[in-house]
Amino acid sequence: MHWLIAVALLVQAAQAAASDDVRDWLQQMSQAAQGLNYRGTFVYLHNGQLEAMRVIHGVVDGAEQERLVALTGEAREVIRDQERVTCILPKSKAVMVDRSIPRKPFPAALPRDLADLDDNYEFLAMGEDRVSGLPSRIVVIKPRDHYRYGYRLWLERDSSLLLRSDLVDADGTPIEQMMFTELQVLDELDTAELKPMLTGEDYTWFGHQEKTPVKTAPAGPAGWQVGWLPGGFMLTHHNRHAMPSDAAEVEHMVYSDGLATVSIYIEPANPDKAGLAGSSRMGAVNALGVRLGDHQITVVGEVPRSTVEQIGKSVQRRP
Amino acid sequence: MSEQIREQISAFLDGELPAAERELLLQRLARDPALRAQWGRYHLIRDALHKGLPAQVDLGLAGRVMAELESAPAYQGAVRSSALGRLFKPLAGLAVAASVAVVAVVAVQQTRTPETGAVQVATNAPAMPGPEAYKRVQGTNWDVATPQVGNRLNEYLVNHNEYAASGGIAGMPPYVRIVGYDQE
Numbered sequence: 351m352h353w354l355i356a357v358a359l360l361v362q363a364a365q366a367a368a369s370d371d372v373r374d375w376l377q378q379m380s381q382a383a384q385g386l387n388y389r390g391t392f393v394y395l396h397n398g399q400l401e402a403m404r405v406i407h408g409v410v411d412g413a414e415q416e417r418l419v420a421l422t423g424e425a426r427e428v429i430r431d432q433e434r435v436t437c438i439l440p441k442s443k444a445v446m447v448d449r450s451i452p453r454k455p456f457p458a459a460l461p462r463d464l465a466d467l468d469d470n471y472e473f474l475a476m477g478e479d480r481v482s483g484l485p486s487r488i489v490v491i492k493p494r495d496h497y498r499y500g501y502r503l504w505l506e507r508d509s510s511l512l513l514r515s516d517l518v519d520a521d522g523t524p525i526e527q528m529m530f531t532e533l534q535v536l537d538e539l540d541t542a543e544l545k546p547m548l549t550g551e552d553y554t555w556f557g558h559q560e561k562t563p564v565k566t567a568p569a570g571p572a573g574w575q576v577g578w579l580p581g582g583f584m585l586t587h588h589n590r591h592a593m594p595s596d597a598a599e600v601e602h603m604v605y606s607d608g609l610a611t612v613s614i615y616i617e618p619a620n621p622d623k624a625g626l627a628g629s630s631r632m633g634a635v636n637a638l639g640v641r642l643g644d645h646q647i648t649v650v651g652e653v654p655r656s657t658v659e660q661i662g663k664s665v666q667r668r669p
Numbered sequence: 670m671s672e673q674i675r676e677q678i679s680a681f682l683d684g685e686l687p688a689a690e691r692e693l694l695l696q697r698l699a700r701d702p703a704l705r706a707q708w709g710r711y712h713l714i715r716d717a718l719h720k721g722l723p724a725q726v727d728l729g730l731a732g733r734v735m736a737e738l739e740s741a742p743a744y745q746g747a748v749r750s751s752a753l754g755r756l757f758k759p760l761a762g763l764a765v766a767a768s769v770a771v772v773a774v775v776a777v778q779q780t781r782t783p784e785t786g787a788v789q790v791a792t793n794a795p796a797m798p799g800p801e802a803y804k805r806v807q808g809t810n811w812d813v814a815t816p817q818v819g820n821r822l823n824e825y826l827v828n829h830n831e832y833a834a835s836g837g838i839a840g841m842p843p844y845v846r847i848v849g850y851d852q853e
Contacts, residue, residue, distance in 0.1 A: 435827060437827060448824075451831040586832070587832055593825075595821075602828070632826070635826060635829075650826060651829070
């Protein structure tokens with residue numbers, strides 16, 4: 351609520367001049383996040399739960415590598431490189447491996463994307479602040495409808511690295527918050543820092559240790575159609591691939607409005623493996639599962655629950 | 670309705686629900702008509718199991734008692750004062766009203782098998798939460814019926830995350846949510 355009032359008061363003053371600057375900053379942020387070596391500690395707040403994590407990011411021989419370690423609770427780790435994402439889960443004594451997808455700079459480099467984003471979001475510069483002792487600029491990305499979430503971002507003034515991020519609903523109420531308490535940009539990074547602390551030796555490994563193929567779904571009419579999507583959402587990927595825990599192929603459609611992304615997974619229903627029935631949520635990610643005939647449809651996305659539900663219920667088999 | 674709520678209702682009817690959870694359940698019952706209906710059905714099942722099924726079953730009772738209470742001045746007063754005093758006594762008025770509503774239903778439906786747990790609610794102000802309400806919250810997992818469904822969603826989440834990170838704003842470390850997920 352306060353956020354809305356603040357926005358209303360500051361909009362006119364900030365708007366016209368800021369919009370271009372803001373997008374420049376966001377582009378710099380994206381480049382910095384992908385291109386710099388850095389190491390930092392941040393806190394993550396969601397559903398009233400607070401966690402601390404450490405991130406180490408490096409560019410090794412031109413390729414991005416990243417390691418994320420939970421500092422609270424179980425010592426979970428995620429290691430990501432150009433080929434795979436490895437999740438080490440000490441509590442389940444499991445290691446899950448999935449393929450990684452190359453990152454693109456924001457926005458996905460096409461001029462059309464900027465205009466599309468403007469149709470659905472407002473970009474605002476909201477002054478300066480201090481986060482983890484560093485001067486930062488506040489950027490607000492406000493959705494123009496209730497189908498998507500908004501963002502409040504704090505970018506470090508020199509490096510443009512993201513120091514704090516609030517994902518907020520249409521009223522400005524935070525759903526998920528992340529804030530660095532300490533962040534160092536490094537000239538050189540010891541690659542040993544990117545190696546997991548846990549070897550996962552006595553753990554159960556599952557997933558794509560070999561590179562399994564991701565098939566692009568055949569062009570032309572797919573077997574399924576999505577009847578409803580919020581304005582600006584377009585199909586960005588349409589694949590068939592196996593999930594880490596079994597070999598059965600899943601049809602996967604990815605829709606994005608340039609900021610938010612929604613995945614639709616369609617697979618033959620497996621009587622031994624119950625799928626999600628109804629809605630579920632983790633932090634800002636909402637999910638909906640529905641059975642359609644003998645298929646299980648699962649929609650996952652960092653958009654409001656109602657959006658996921660409307661999309662999920664609009665999926666139909668093509669006649 | 671989650672499994673947890675079902676278990677809570679069941680424990681409540683058996684008089685085995687801890688005081689802190691009882692309070693939360695009563696608040697939820699006051700808010701949620703579907704839950705009240707479910708609660709009524711549980712009663713029926715329970716009565717049937719104890720071979721005490723009444724000759725006529727009144728399925729709408731819980732809802733009607735609630736409607737009565739909503740129109741009663743005392744209930745409205747409680748709600749209003751709760752709204753005013755929200756900063757200091759979060760939802761206290763509503764909780765009292767909810768307890769009253771539930772107790773009224775219990776009193777009508779339970780003449781044959783009095784619930785000691787429920788009767789306590791009638792005479793007491795909302796109880797302070799017990800220590801279990803303060804224990805460390807660990808719940809990054811999905812709210813789902815079975816762990817298998819949760820595991821499947823985690824796989825989707827990891828996979829979705831890769832695509833989301835490739836198209837959205839790079840900035841927030843994209844695996845934050847996943848690192849959060851191996852908790853209980």
